[in-house]
Amino acid sequence: MTPESSTTPRPAGQDPSAAAARQHTLRERNLQLVARAVFEAGGPLSRADVSVVTGLTRATVSTLVDRLVEGRLVAELPPVASQRAGRPAVPLVPAARSVVGLGLEVNVDYLGARVLDLTGDVIESRVVAGSFHDSDPAEVLDTLGGLAREIVGIVHDGGMRLAGARLALPGLVDARTGELEVAPNLGWSSLEPVPLLGLRAPDGSRVPVVVANEAKLAALAELAGDVPPSFLYVSGDVGVGAGIVVERRLFTAERGWNGEVGHVVVDPAGPRCSCGAFGCLEQYAGKEQILRSAGLPVDASLDELLELLRSHDGGARAAVQRAGRALGSALADFVNLLGVSTVVLGGIFTELEPWLRAEVLAVLGERVLAAPFVSLEVRAARAGQYSALTGGAREVLREVVAHPAAWV
Amino acid sequence: MTPESSTTPRPAGQDPSAAAARQHTLRERNLQLVARAVFEAGGPLSRADVSVVTGLTRATVSTLVDRLVEGRLVAELPPVASQRAGRPAVPLVPAARSVVGLGLEVNVDYLGARVLDLTGDVIESRVVAGSFHDSDPAEVLDTLGGLAREIVGIVHDGGMRLAGARLALPGLVDARTGELEVAPNLGWSSLEPVPLLGLRAPDGSRVPVVVANEAKLAALAELAGDVPPSFLYVSGDVGVGAGIVVERRLFTAERGWNGEVGHVVVDPAGPRCSCGAFGCLEQYAGKEQILRSAGLPVDASLDELLELLRSHDGGARAAVQRAGRALGSALADFVNLLGVSTVVLGGIFTELEPWLRAEVLAVLGERVLAAPFVSLEVRAARAGQYSALTGGAREVLREVVAHPAAWV
């Protein structure tokens, strides 16, 4: 109620939903609507189908679809006889090999780059194994940048247009500035990774790269399959990370510093953690701890552990059950707080799922307040290996579909 | 990719964001934009101010404002000389005593009803003390319904229009059906509270009542004051509840069964909880446990505890510090998961804040991964007593402002 506030109105700006709607806003929104109808459908749709799905008239849909076809976001297939009376429909599908998204990742033991097109097909994929614990960011990111330039060149020569890229990192990333605050397992801190990539399109144009946490992008990769709209994704590796997906969107508050679940209290009387506290989740469900509990060296591979589990090794099974109980305890807290009913196990938890699931579910059943009223689901991730690459590329393409006006 | 999916398109429907945009959608959206500009401003705005804030032209703003004034959502104040050259502006403010929202609440030791208008003023408020532990829902809700009818009659006679109501309950509420699954401290379970209220407007029209969790509505009440757009609200009473506010909106996933934080694991070797598990947060920071630890009877009042604290009673201080450490441990997990940097203490924690805050902050500083990069804030709630009533009424009015087209 200060006099100043009435004399110095500030433009909205910060809130994206607070923008004046004009005629062209209408057009953009309906373009998005039509694009989403085509992209989220299980199969080819005709213009008439799109009209029914969106509620727009066939006339409007026609002009919008024509724009999308012209911009090569949507492709027309040859008309096919429908067994019914009437003029055959022109099937509309996402355009293949037209607009593509790039997923990039630096993780502890590999680098990767992957390109997806709007149909979800993998156009190019490169993964280089290595050991990047306590590595030099400039050097590693330059290597990744080279990898990226290489496959960007290929897709460019193929006549495809690169919409942008996502760089997945195993650490705390500021979603607004793109700065990496800290990545303990890489030994990196306080740096801006994007300039170090040195990524430019072959035609010299800038490639927009957005940095994000690895577990969160992996969570988004699950959306490609049959998954509920809201779920909690928990990824196990040396550390434990999480992504919260609500209505098919990543949950983000403030700077996006969320999903850091590795240091949840499981038992304050438990073993000391590298973070200084006692009994953190990582001390039970982190990769190194599971291996150690199973009687394996900390640098053993996951396959060695799986081998023991399959051969009914008591120590290995006990180690994974211990991890499962700890994970269940942490997940119960999160399910109570968030109210999601599905938990997807990623990272090493994916392959450990057969031996983890029962323990996790048992603890959830005991500790989740809403358990009597909802069926809790715990399942393995289905996006395959290097899912952060897939998730990153998908996220780029999701934005293309959400804002098709920029491409027509 | 089944043939069926292409021959049987289903209308969108479920996703509210997936509705075809037409001309009147534009109008509704811009009406909302203008309404929000007026309602969220710190003081009176002129039509020209609104034009600057929204980005709409003065011409458009004029017609939109005229609609809002005609619908009595916005009021024009007499023009006032601005000390500057030029025609004096007509100040626009939220209309007083025009459209109102009703907040209702059943809690363990009181019933309440409160009416707010668009300016945020309390028009009517009634609170009846009582003891509703293991009470009869039909009887209690009928009493509350009577209270509500009474003050609804008053506002109706005053020429005000009731937009709707929110009923706050201390339990697990299904946000979609409005069913109360369980409210342990009332001894209620599996019931539909709204019909039992028997609430009708004096003119016979139906009053839309939405049921919600008490802590969540209390969290929304904080938005009336100076609070960051995203925060975690934790309310202490017999149980401990929470509300997650992100960008000034309540976070909700699936059925809204979230914020159940009372049974977070603080120490698996801790005391047994009524829920069957060990070392739940409630066993440290629940009202009865704090009182008991402080050497008071479990039915003692909060004032007695505050008395002891103020007189530097060692036992009471130790009890609250113990609660603070447990609360800090649980909150650290949540802050890590959610990435919010502000925690607001509600319920009995509000008045205990001076003795809790240091412990909570200390534990947060130790256990929150992002702590070095962000300033964590822990503060007492500022919405005053019976804040769920205020929050509920506010929420009704927020929807009016978000959809002003229905009122003009």
Place this chain on the structure above:
DNA sequence: GCGTTTTGTTGTATGACTGAACTATTGCGC
């Protein structure tokens, strides 16, 4: 008292959607 400044209003133009009529292309019955 008149120019300057700011507010608010009144036209006309533009763009995007609707609705209805129209064309295109098929299957089916006679």
Place this chain on the structure above:
DNA sequence: GCGCAATAGTTCAGTCATACAACAAAACGC
């Protein structure tokens, strides 16, 4: 084989909400 029914897609006038520009209103100040 031909006409009718059915479905897909297009064309065109009508409507509506906004932008843009010119204008009217009401203050200040020298």
